[in-house]
Amino acid sequence: MPTGIRPRVNEAREFLEIAKDFKDPKEIIREALSNSWDAGASKATLRFDLVQVPGTYRKKIVVSISDDGEGMTSTKRGEANTSEIEDFFNLGDSNKPYGSIGTKGHGTKIYYKSSGIFVDTWKKRKAYSCRE
Numbered sequence: 001m002p003t004g005i006r007p008r009v010n011e012a013r014e015f016l017e018i019a020k021d022f023k024d025p026k027e028i029i030r031e032a033l034s035n036s037w038d039a040g041a042s043k044a045t046l047r048f049d050l051v052q053v054p055g056t057y058r059k060k061i062v063v064s065i066s067d068d069g070e071g072m073t074s075t076k077r078g079e080a081n082t083s084e085i086e087d088f089f090n091l092g093d094s095n096k097p098y099g100s101i102g103t104k105g106h107g108t109k110i111y112y113k114s115s116g117i118f119v120d121t122w123k124k125r126k127a128y129s130c131r132e
Contacts, residue, residue, distance in 0.1 A: 041068050047063070071123035071128075
């Protein structure tokens with residue numbers, strides 16, 4: 001039996017596989033509600049608006065998600081030295097407690113198919129924003 005074998009991960013292939021898992025746009029609803037649940041929200045609102053794409057006849061759906069959960073900060077913490085907002089966007093990063101819905105850090109990647117992501121959050125009476 002060989003010794004000293006060190007497994008490796010083909011990151012590009014794994015990323016494509018994860019992205020393929022989230023090809024159904026309706027998954028954004030499940031993911032938004034899961035994130036609200038993990039944040040301890042007692043109320044979540046999803047709003048869908050059809051808006052004109054400037055300079056075209058096309059329309060796009062704008063999804064707005066809000067809840068009364070605990071929010072995220074941009075304060076660096078932990079061994080990875082990332083913030084909660086960074087973990088929201090990063091693939092595989094999650095500091096959610098074991099047993100919560102989002103412990104793998106994959107779900108928010110459904111938002112990658114969006115033309116833009118705007119995160120406005122409050123935590124401990126302080127506002128944080130991120131535009132991607």
